[in-house]
Amino acid sequence: MSNIQALTGDGSVANAMRQINPDVVAVYPITPQTEIAQEFASFVSDGLVDTELINVESEHSAMSACVGASASGARVMTATSANGLALMWEIVYIAASMRLPIVMPVVNRALSGPINIHCDHSDCMGARDSGWIQVHSENAQEAYDNTIQAVRIGEQEKVRLPVMVNLDGFILSHGMERVELLDDAEATKFIGELKTQYPLLDVDHPVTYGPLDLYDYYFEHKRQQVEAMENVLEVITSVGEEFGKLTGRKYGIMEKYKLDDAEVAAVALGSTNGTAQAAVDELREEGIRAGLLKLRVFRPFPVKEIVEALSNAKHVAIFDRSISFGGFGGPLFTEIRSAFLGNDKIPATANYIYGLGGRDINVEDIKTVYKNLTSGKSETVNYVNVRE
Amino acid sequence: MRKEKGWKEIPEGGLIVEPGNAREYNTGSWRSSRPIRDEEKCTNCLICWIYCPDSSIIVKDNEIVEIDLEHCKGCGICATECPVKAIKMVPEGEAE
Incomplete structure (x- = not known):
């Protein structure tokens, strides 16, 4: 009941x-x-x-x-x-x-x-x-x-x-x-x-x-x-x-959304995953094989599971809603990127730092990230929606 | 020297799960100078026994019988408090 x-x-x-x-x-x-x-x-x-x-x-x-x-x-x-x-x-x-x-x-x-x-x-x-x-x-x-x-x-x-x-x-x-x-x-x-x-x-x-x-x-x-x-x-x-x-609500370490055959994938924590799922749906309608890895557990960091889940993707955008000043990208990015070292298949990864201090991220923003990944427009570390 | 245990053998979280085991910790190894008691001068007033923070003044039948050097850290409080100056602190290298 x-x-x-x-x-x-x-x-x-x-x-x-x-x-x-x-x-x-x-x-x-x-x-x-x-x-x-x-x-x-x-x-x-x-x-x-x-x-x-x-x-x-x-x-x-x-x-x-x-x-x-x-x-x-x-x-x-x-x-x-x-x-x-x-x-x-x-x-x-x-x-x-x-x-x-x-x-x-x-x-x-x-x-x-x-x-x-x-x-x-x-x-x-x-x-x-x-x-x-x-x-x-x-x-x-x-x-x-x-x-x-x-x-x-x-x-x-x-x-x-x-x-x-x-x-x-x-x-x-x-x-x-x-x-x-x-x-x-x-x-x-x-x-x-x-x-x-x-x-x-x-x-x-x-x-x-x-x-x-x-x-x-x-x-x-x-x-x-x-x-x-x-x-x-x-x-x-x-x-x-x-x-x-x-x-009826089963939980695991992560949730894969349309990830199995995805060419371009993203990883995020928290509420952004809701927005990202809508972006994935729209991208799929446009013929882009997009997928999402919603990470539920950050500590302990599920290295093996993340590598398995993302190995088949060619490009992966890693969304960080925090920043490590003077570091090499956000914490999720650096850990996922290093998790792939030594793996047979290593996708191209790019970091998207977003949403600091409550800055909104919407479906269009996330779709743009996926598209930039494949068109070579992404840097190693990118800042979403920050004004120049 | 006691053999130190591995991480699988000790209680989690740094807990000490049994009481009364401070005795097992040989704090005497910290000592740089040693209290030497002059039995001639000592009146067995037991002020040192009261002050010793490590319970290292061993008393039997109201008389000091020894100083427990396994646990005495050499703080010198006994020597300072002794009213008849019967205890002096001697650097470890010079003590026998």
């Missing part, structure tokens, strides 16, 4: 949180995440959840409260955006290092400055080496579905890592869509109980979290984090399949 509602992306995430019913949620407002915290706070006030809601004085404190609560053995969530994520930076790494399966929706927004509240991926991309799992959502439905699944993924015994559920600021967070929610009881059953490991509140088995870890063991603990990440893709796939059986 599903429950169809008109919800914004933030509203859909807040409803996922209501069904997850975390033991502890630490909140601090930041646009465009604020509506998640706001709506969830009303669920707390209305007695719809059992959550201990902690109003903190900053995002650094929000993530610190999450670390403490998660180590104590609680199921814990928070949500943030851009500068909020930047402020919690130190503790973001600590959460992953301590192997605490905190789930955090990140409503993607440009990092200042100049100050900007609109969508790009400069926030989450900065955290790509922090040890968190990072999944992206194309629409409000996926933001809801990803949040529910994130709990299961992060808490798996062979994973035990925190998860960032990314959704594009304003485009998804404030746009209202038709969203199918799970029946509350079904959601509870799917999510299941948290199996704690070494909870601090188990006073009969005292443990120490966060001791000094120098050159003799620190590296071994980092190696363990690598191993946990290596287990993630398999877990994401099995949780996504199980979710599919329950809802």
Whole structure:
């Protein structure tokens, strides 16, 4: 039994949180995440959840409260955006290092400055080496579905890592869509109980979290984090399949759209994939064999799967909604391009940096990218819709 | 020297999952100078025992019997606090 509602992306995430019913949620407002915290706070006030809601004085404190609560053995969530994520930076790494399966929706927004509240991926991309799992959502439905699944993924015994559920600021967070929610009881059953490991509140088995870890063991603990990440893709796939059986919406690491026989392909994260699918449809009508790889999981980076999916394309446009100043293109570009090294078939790749600070990208813009790829008009790194 | 364990053998996340194992950490290897106690001068007032941050002053029947050099970091607090100056810090190279 599903429950169809008109919800914004933030509203859909807040409803996922209501069904997850975390033991502890630490909140601090930041646009465009604020509506998640706001709506969830009303669920707390209305007695719809059992959550201990902690109003903190900053995002650094929000993530610190999450670390403490998660180590104590609680199921814990928070949500943030851009500068909020930047402020919690130190503790973001600590959460992953301590192997605490905190789930955090990140409503993607440009990092200042100049100050900007609109969508790009400069926030989450900065955290790509922090040890968190990072999944992206194309629409409000996926933001809801990803949040529910994130709990299961992060808490798996062979994973035990925190998860960032990314959704594009304003485009998804404030746009209202038709969203199918799970029946509350079904959601509870799917999510299941948290199996704690070494909870601090188990006073009969005292443990120490966060001791000094120098050159003799620190590296071994980092190696363990690598191993946990290596287990993630398999877990994401099995949780996504199980979710599919329950809802009819099966999830994997990526989604291929008309990619199998595509000559020209594109790769993107998040809401741009909706626009790109429309562009692919129109290009196909014009006789251009276009395809799209919608990447759902950025961390861990699915090297093998990406190479397999794109090997048959002649040209690939890689869309980055963030920039690496002084680097060689955006983060998605550099990783995909290097993933192909040593492969038999290597498509020509070009980077398209777009949408910074919420700059729109429309169907025509994306069609132009596909056409430029084959007509030799593309540089290695290109900037979409920026004025000269 | 204890053999250091590999990444598959240790608890995840840098956790210490059993209490009371600071004893296994040989902090004595950090020491650059060693406390030497003059038994003639020592009155067994046990002020050093109170102050020692590493519980390295070993007492039996109200008398100091030894200094635990496996764990003494050589901080010198005992020598500073001793009211009768019965403890002096000697550089490790010069100590026997």
